[in-house]
Amino acid sequence: MLHIHPLPFIVDFNQLLTAIARMKHHSTVITLIKEIEMSGVAPNVYTLGILINCFCHSNRVDFSFSILARILKLGFQPNCIILNTLVKGLCLQGKIVEAVKLANKIEKIGYKPNSVTYGTIMNCLCKIGKTSEAIGLLRKMEEGNLNVVMYNTIIDSLCKDRLVTEALNFLSEMKNRGIQPNVFTYNSLIQGLCNFGRWKEVTKLWTEMVERKIMPSVNTFNILVDTFGKEGMLKEVKEVFDVMIQRGIEPDTITYNSLIDNYCLQNRMDEAFKAFNTMVEKGCSPSVVSYSILIHGYCKNRKVDEALSLFLEMSNNGIIPNVVTYNTLMGGFCRVGRLNNAFELLHEMQGCGQHPNCQTYAILLDGLCKNLRFEEAMTLFHEMEDKKLDLNIVSYTILIDGMCNAGKLTTARELFNTLPTKGLQPNVRTYTKMIKGLCKEGLLKEARVLFEQMEENGCSPDHFTYNTIIQGFLQHNETSWVVKYIKMMVDKGFSANATTATILINLLSTNQGDKTLQDFFSKICVKAF
Numbered sequence: 001m002l003h004i005h006p007l008p009f010i011v012d013f014n015q016l017l018t019a020i021a022r023m024k025h026h027s028t029v030i031t032l033i034k035e036i037e038m039s040g041v042a043p044n045v046y047t048l049g050i051l052i053n054c055f056c057h058s059n060r061v062d063f064s065f066s067i068l069a070r071i072l073k074l075g076f077q078p079n080c081i082i083l084n085t086l087v088k089g090l091c092l093q094g095k096i097v098e099a100v101k102l103a104n105k106i107e108k109i110g111y112k113p114n115s116v117t118y119g120t121i122m123n124c125l126c127k128i129g130k131t132s133e134a135i136g137l138l139r140k141m142e143e144g145n146l147n148v149v150m151y152n153t154i155i156d157s158l159c160k161d162r163l164v165t166e167a168l169n170f171l172s173e174m175k176n177r178g179i180q181p182n183v184f185t186y187n188s189l190i191q192g193l194c195n196f197g198r199w200k201e202v203t204k205l206w207t208e209m210v211e212r213k214i215m216p217s218v219n220t221f222n223i224l225v226d227t228f229g230k231e232g233m234l235k236e237v238k239e240v241f242d243v244m245i246q247r248g249i250e251p252d253t254i255t256y257n258s259l260i261d262n263y264c265l266q267n268r269m270d271e272a273f274k275a276f277n278t279m280v281e282k283g284c285s286p287s288v289v290s291y292s293i294l295i296h297g298y299c300k301n302r303k304v305d306e307a308l309s310l311f312l313e314m315s316n317n318g319i320i321p322n323v324v325t326y327n328t329l330m331g332g333f334c335r336v337g338r339l340n341n342a343f344e345l346l347h348e349m350q351g352c353g354q355h356p357n358c359q360t361y362a363i364l365l366d367g368l369c370k371n372l373r374f375e376e377a378m379t380l381f382h383e384m385e386d387k388k389l390d391l392n393i394v395s396y397t398i399l400i401d402g403m404c405n406a407g408k409l410t411t412a413r414e415l416f417n418t419l420p421t422k423g424l425q426p427n428v429r430t431y432t433k434m435i436k437g438l439c440k441e442g443l444l445k446e447a448r449v450l451f452e453q454m455e456e457n458g459c460s461p462d463h464f465t466y467n468t469i470i471q472g473f474l475q476h477n478e479t480s481w482v483v484k485y486i487k488m489m490v491d492k493g494f495s496a497n498a499t500t501a502t503i504l505i506n507l508l509s510t511n512q513g514d515k516t517l518q519d520f521f522s523k524i525c526v527k528a529f
Helices: 012-023 026-038 044-059 061-073 080-092 097-110 116-125 131-139 148-160 166-178 183-195 199-211 218-230 236-246 254-264 267-280 288-300 304-314 323-335 338-349 358-370 372-387 393-405 409-417 428-440 444-456 464-473 477-492 499-508 515-521
Strands: none
Touching: 012 026, 012 044, 012 288, 026 044, 044 061, 061 080, 061 199, 080 116, 097 116, 097 288, 116 148, 131 148, 131 428, 148 166, 148 183, 183 199, 199 464, 218 236, 218 254, 236 323, 254 288, 254 338, 254 393, 267 288, 267 515, 288 304, 288 323, 304 323, 304 464, 323 338, 338 358, 358 372, 358 393, 372 393, 393 409, 393 428, 409 428, 428 464, 464 477, 464 499
C-alpha cells in the first residue's frame, strides 16, 4: 500500500490497522503507524484512536495520554471510544482511582460517560475485590444505561465473595428492571449455590433457565459435574452427562477432567481410566491436566507402575509434563519407597527444562524422612540452602518432623529455633510436630511451654495439636495435665481421635479409681465410636 501511487487514503490504512490490532499484534500496529506517517500519509482521529488502544494494551497508558494531547492540538475532538479506551487502559494497569477521576472529568467537559465506560470500571473494581464500590457505581447510573453485562459483573463478583444471597437479590432486581438474565448470569449463580450445597435453589434456577428458553452452556454442565462429583453424588453426575448428550452438548476436556478427578477422589480407578478412554474415543484430546489427575489417582492408590505408564504415554503423544505432573509422580515413587526413581525423575525434569519448585523438594525431603534416610535428607536440605532456593515453612516442618521421629531432637530444635532468622513463622503444623518430638523424649515441661507460646505468637492449636499433647502426656501418666488439656480441647469444640481414645481407655481400665479422668472422659466426643 505504501508503494502505490497515489497513496491510498488513511481510511484504507485504518481498516488494515484495525484488523491487525484485533489480532492483538499491538506493537506491530504502533510500528506501522510510524511508517505510514513517514510516508506522508497524515493520520486522522481514528488512526490516533487505534494508536491509543495499542499503547493501552501494551501497558503504556502514559503514551496514550500523549496521543490524546496530540488529538486536541490538531483540533480533533476525541470520541467516546477513545475516552473509554483510556479509562480501560488505566484499569488494565490497576489505576482504578485515576480511571474514576477520568470518567468524572469526561463528564465535566461535556462528554457523558456511557455504559461501556462504567462497565469497564465496574469490571476492574470487581476483579480487585472492591465489589461494594462497583455496586456504588451501579447505583449512580441512570436506569437506561444499565445492562445485563453490568449485572453479571456484580453477580459473579458477589458469588466469588460467597455472598450468594445478595447475588440472588441482584438477579431479582435486574428482572424487575426488565433486564433479561443470560446463561452467564445463571452459571455464576449456580456455581455460587453449588459451593454452599443449596441444591433446591440450584434446581429452581435450572428450571427457570428452561422456562426462559436459555440454553445451558457446556460450562453450566461442567459446574454441576464438578460439584456433584466432589460431593460424592456420582449418580447425579451420570444424570448430568445424560442430559448433556440429550441436548446435543458434547462434554469438553474440562468436563472429562472433573469426572476423572471425582472417580479418583473415591479411589474408583477402573472407572476413572474408563472415563479417560471414553474421552479419547470421543475425539476430546486429553490435556496435561487430564494426565496429571489420573497419574495422581494411581499414585494415591500406590499403583506407581500404572502412573509411570501414563507418564510415558503422554510424552509419546507430544504432551509435555509440567512441574505438577513431575511432582505427582515423584510423590508416588516416594510413597512406595522407590526413592532412586524419584531422584532420576528429578534429573530428567531438570534436563527437560522444567524447574523444580518448593513442592518438588518438599516431596523429596518428605520421602527421604519417611524412608528413614535422614542423612540424605539433611544433605538435600543443605544443597537447597547452598542453591539459595526459597525454603518455606513446609520444608522446615518436614525436616523437623523427620528429625524428631529419628530421635534427633537437638537437630530438630536447632532447625525450629533458626526459623525467625530465616524470616519464617512456624505454623500450627510446625508447632505440633515439635511438641510431639518433645513429648516423645519425655520433655513435657518444654512441650507445655511451647504449647503456650503458640497462642502468644498468634498461632491457635488445632485438634491435631490437642490430640498430640494429650497423647504425649497420657503416655507418661501425667493425668492432671491430661484433664486440663482435655477440658481445653472440649471447650474449643475439638474431639479426641482414635489414637487418643485408645490410650485413654487403656489408662482408665488400669486406673479404675481415678474418678477425675472418668468424669472428663464422658465429655469427650470420641470419633472412634
